[in-house]
Structures are given as C-alpha cells and as structure tokens.
Amino acid sequence: MSETKNLNHELIGFFQRMAQAVHNNLLATVSGLALIVFIAWAAHQDYSTLFTNRRAMITGGVLIALFLHIAGFGLVAGLVRKLFMGSAHDHSHPSDLETRGATLSWSKGYDWLVKIATFGRENVLRERIVDLADLKPGDAVLDVGCGTGTLLLTAEKRLNSVGRFVGTDAAHQMATTAQEKADKAGSKAIFQPGLIERIEFKEGEFDVAMNSLMMHHVPEEEQQKGVAEMYRVLKSGGRILIVDIESSEGTRWQKLADIYVNLHGGAERAKNSMRSLIPFLEAAGFQNIETGKVNRQMGYVRAEKLGLSK
Numbered sequence: 649m650s651e652t653k654n655l656n657h658e659l660i661g662f663f664q665r666m667a668q669a670v671h672n673n674l675l676a677t678v679s680g681l682a683l684i685v686f687i688a689w690a691a692h693q694d695y696s697t698l699f700t701n702r703r704a705m706i707t708g709g710v711l712i713a714l715f716l717h718i719a720g721f722g723l724v725a726g727l728v729r730k731l732f733m734g735s736a737h738d739h740s741h742p743s744d745l746e747t748r749g750a751t752l753s754w755s756k757g758y759d760w761l762v763k764i765a766t767f768g769r770e771n772v773l774r775e776r777i778v779d780l781a782d783l784k785p786g787d788a789v790l791d792v793g794c795g796t797g798t799l800l801l802t803a804e805k806r807l808n809s810v811g812r813f814v815g816t817d818a819a820h821q822m823a824t825t826a827q828e829k830a831d832k833a834g835s836k837a838i839f840q841p842g843l844i845e846r847i848e849f850k851e852g853e854f855d856v857a858m859n860s861l862m863m864h865h866v867p868e869e870e871q872q873k874g875v876a877e878m879y880r881v882l883k884s885g886g887r888i889l890i891v892d893i894e895s896s897e898g899t900r901w902q903k904l905a906d907i908y909v910n911l912h913g914g915a916e917r918a919k920n921s922m923r924s925l926i927p928f929l930e931a932a933g934f935q936n937i938e939t940g941k942v943n944r945q946m947g948y949v950r951a952e953k954l955g956l957s958k
Contacts, residue, residue, distance in 0.1 A: 758796050758822070773943070774802040777860055780948055781889045787855040788812035790881065792844045792874070793862030797826030797837065804837055814854075816842030844874035852883045860891040861946075864921065872928045879932040882953045888934060894921045894947030922947040 762770050777799060783789065785807050791800040794815030804813045815837060817823045826839040842848055844859065844866065857878040863871055878888050922939045926949065929937050934951035941947050 758825075759798070762798075770798065771802070773946075774799050775806075776942055777858075777889070777891050777948075778803050778806050780891070780942070780950060781856055781858055782887060783807055783811075783856060785810040788853060788883075789814070789856045789858070790847075790849070790854040790878075791815040791858055792842070792847065792878065793817055793859045793865075794826055794839060795822050795862075797829050797839055799858070799860055800826075800837055800839075801830060801833065801835055804835055809836055812854075813837035814849075815839040816844075816847070818843050845870040845877060846873075847877040847881050849881045851880050852886075853881050854886060855883055856887050856889070857882055858889040858891075861893065863890060863892045863925070871925065872931070875925065875928040875934075876932045879934060879953055884953060884955060886953045887950060888929070888953070889948060889950045890922070890925060891942055891946055891948045892921055893945060894941070896941065896944045922949045925949050 766773055781789075781803065783803055783806060787807065788811060789800065789803050791797075791803070791814070794800055794817050797815050800813055800815045804811070813836065815823070815826055816839070817826070818841065820841045823839045823841045826837075829835075830837045830839060844862070863874075866874060875888075882888065926937055926939070929949065929951050933953065933955075935954045937949065937951040939947060939949045
C-alpha cells in the first residue's frame with residue numbers, strides 16, 4: 649500500500665515539475681510547437697510542385713518566419729535573463745518604491761528584447777503612440793512607467809524639445825538607464841524613480857500623462873490609484889493616454905501569431921483590458937473617454953480632464 653502511495657506521489661511530483669517546466673519555458677514550448685507544425689506541413693508537400701504552388705510557398709514561409717521569430721525572441725529573452733536579471737523585483741532601493749505591481753530591473757537588455765518582439769519596428773510603434781497622445785508644443789508631458797525612456801524621448805523629438813518631459817519608473821535601474829540614454833542624446837528629459845500609485849508631483853503640473861505596456865504589471869487596486877494620481881497631476885484640459893496589451897478577433901492563424909498577448913495572460917484575459925479601465929477613469933473625473941486599437945496586440949484608452957484644477 650505504501651509503495652502505491654509512493655508511486656502516486658512520484659507521479660504527481662513528476663507532472664508538477666513538467667507543468668512548471670512548461671510554464672518557465674513557454675517561449676521554447678511555443679517555438680517547439682511551431683516547428684512541429686512546420687515539419688508536419690513539410691512532410692505532406694509534393695516538392696516537385698512546391699515552388700509552383702503559391703499557397704504552399706506562402707504557408708511554408710509564414711511557418712518558418714513564425715518559428716524563427718519565436719525562437720529568436722526566446723533566445724534573446726533567455727540571454728537577457730541569464731546576463732542581466734537577478735530578481736524580477738528590485739528590492740535594493742528605498743522602501744518608498746516598494747509596490748504590489750511587478751517591476752522590471754533588467755534594463756540593460758530590455759531594448760534589445762523589445763526590438764526582437766516588434767520585428768525591429770519599435771520606432772513605428774512609439775510614433776503611433778505619440779500620435780495618439782495629441783501632443784502640442786510647450787506641453788508638460790509625464791510618462792509613468794517609462795522603462796528605458798524610448799517613448800518619452802520620441803515625444804520630445806516630435807515637439808522639438810519645446811516643453812517639459814518627465815519620466816518615472818518603479819525600477820531604479822530603468823530610470824537610470826533612461827537618463828543615461830537621454831544625456832547621451834542631448835535630451836532635456838528628466839527620468840527618476842517613481843510609482844504610478846503615488847506620483848511625486850504637485851496637482852496640475854502636466855498637460856499630458858501617459859504610460860505604455862505597464863498596466864498589466866499592476867494589480868487593479870493600484871491601477872485605480874494610478875489613474876486617480878494621473879488625474880491629480882494634470883492641468884485643466886489635460887489628457888491621459890494608456891496603451892497596453894489587448895487581444896483582437898481574428899482567424900486561428902492570426903491568434904497563433906499573437907504570442908505577446910498569450911504571454912501576458914492569454915487572449916481571454918486581455919480581451920477587455922482597455923475597457924476595464926473606463927470605470928477607474930470615470931471615478932477619477934475624466935471625461936470624453938475613448939478606446940481603440942494601436943495594432944492587433946495592443947489597445948489604448950484616452951480621456952480629458954475638464955473643468956477647474958483643484
């Protein structure tokens with residue numbers, strides 16, 4: 649009887665380790681599945697007519713590109729974790745930066761990871777987000793959860809440095825790397841550690857408050873606090889813009905390619921990620937609330953602070 653219990657215990661432990669391995673190596677798992685699909689497809693091709701069959705060539709090309717991209721993304725992510733990541737949370741900084749949200753302290757490899765994840769089109773994505781922010785010369789712009797500063801520096805470039813540009817991030821290393829990048833570029837932007845749920849600026853200091861790809865790292869309670877804080881630091885007539893992971897309707901092939909959505913909680917969880925923020929914006933006092941898509945994997949919500957500032 650005890651032998652049976654021991655065997656059951658060993659089997660349970662084995663499957664638990666397998667599940668944990670799959671969870672810890674999701675990119676490698678998805679990459680492997682893509683390779684299996686490609687091999688299965690290749691095994692059923694008539695190679696004598698392959699190069700005259702446009703549909704077969706396109707299908708094969710898409711599968712190869714998908715596998716190489718996922719494999720490359722996984723390789724870079726693994727190298728970044730190996731070379732630069734200690735813990736995902738940086739506890740070496742003052743307690744006023746402790747947060748219930750996740751922080752990314754591996755700033756040195758972050759930009760490379762983003763380049764891989766966006767197929768080298770990060771600049772196009774940042775320009776699109778800046779378009780949505782509707783910036784005007786002279787605006788005071790706050791980027792909360794600024795990462796390594798690319799979005800804010802893009803905003804400053806768009807306005808020819810006419811205005812005020814401030815970025816904050818809960819991870820000290822991110823803010824430090826962003827400031828180094830700004831100094832090297834001759835930028836006037838200022839980057840410093842800071843939390844979205846406790847913004848260290850006075851009421852009515854900024855014309856625009858924005859953040860991108862950070863809300864999914866923040867629990868709902870802190871999301872609500874963060875939206876209220878962004879409202880507080882905005883001037884009358886100020887604008888808020890939030891961009892984050894959001895799934896889209898599409899074919900199975902399209903959904904298979906949405907690896908970023910799946911890695912951030914899955915399509916079901918991300919389906920209404922922008923609309924779920926609307927009650928928080930309404931409670932804070934924002935008006936003219938609008939949601940939309942940035943691309944297949946991302947959505948946005950933006951609104952205005954109308955009336956008199958407190």
